[in-house]
Amino acid sequence: MTNLHTSRRIWAMIAVAVTSLMAAQAHGDTDKYPSRPITVVVPYTPGGSVDTVARLVTAQLQKQLGQPIVIENKPGASGMIGSEYVARAKPDGYTLLLHASSQVYLPLVDARVKYDALKDFTPIARLGTVPLLVVTGAQSPFNTLKELQTQAHAKKDSLTWATSGYGTSSHLVEEMLNRDLKLGMQIVPYRGAAPQLTDVTAGHVSAAASPMPGAYPYVASGKLKALAVTSSSRVSRLPNVPTVAESGVEGFDFSSWYGVWGPAGLPANIASQLATEINKAIHAPEVTKVFDTMMFEVAETSPQDLAKVQQDEHDKISLLAKEADIAVK
Structure with a gap:
């Protein structure tokens, strides 16, 4: 009888241990990142340069992470709507922002912006840089x-610029050309590069400056001319x-860059993990092959690298905006 009682007690202990182990494993699976789909917010319409880069990179990133990555386009207010959405999101790594350098520029030229680009987001990774056409x-x-x-x-106020939005690299280049070449061209804002370039193609607007990932296909197909x-x-x-x-503005050199951010307070281990995976993704052969056609120069990056780049750009563009009187009024 004693042996039977002992045997039952041993089996009960084993059952408890197995149950505890299974519970611990299940809890560990829940805590493992990522354990569910990730949303990447693109603050512009589909088809522009930011959206093009986002879809290419996230398709590869999805393969690496083993979880679906959903692109959510939230255009409007020169990218402000999408950025504000991510700034308010839970900092758990499941809502991210993929944006161009205008993420840093916009608050410097538009008083309507309700977020601080340096304080309200967690830098994760810089993807790379491209020139504009x-x-x-x-x-x-x-x-x-x-x-x-x-x-x-010859005909003042007869020509117009189309920009993908105020505070974007497109807008800044057009403002600088207006200043340096004394063009006086009115700048017309659009909700992203796709509608911007569509209207230039149709002749509704005279010209535009736009990053190569979005503009090059139009030039290659003969719909636009690159000046x-x-x-x-x-x-x-x-x-x-x-x-x-070469066209008359000595020393001119300006590029757009792209990055990934999370809301402020994103845990450092998640930001670091994402940066590592993003570095793998942007160097994957199938990604670099497409990047080469866009003249996209990838970056070897980290959260610390993006933090430094955005601070440097903030300081530079802040000075430029004051010197050139670039402001949304």
């Missing part, structure tokens, strides 16, 4: 930036297109 419609009479300048001087590139040297995909510096 200055483009006009295929049927436009302009074939060079100099011709555009001549017309703008100049904003990098310090010509790009291999468009060897006959001069730089802005």
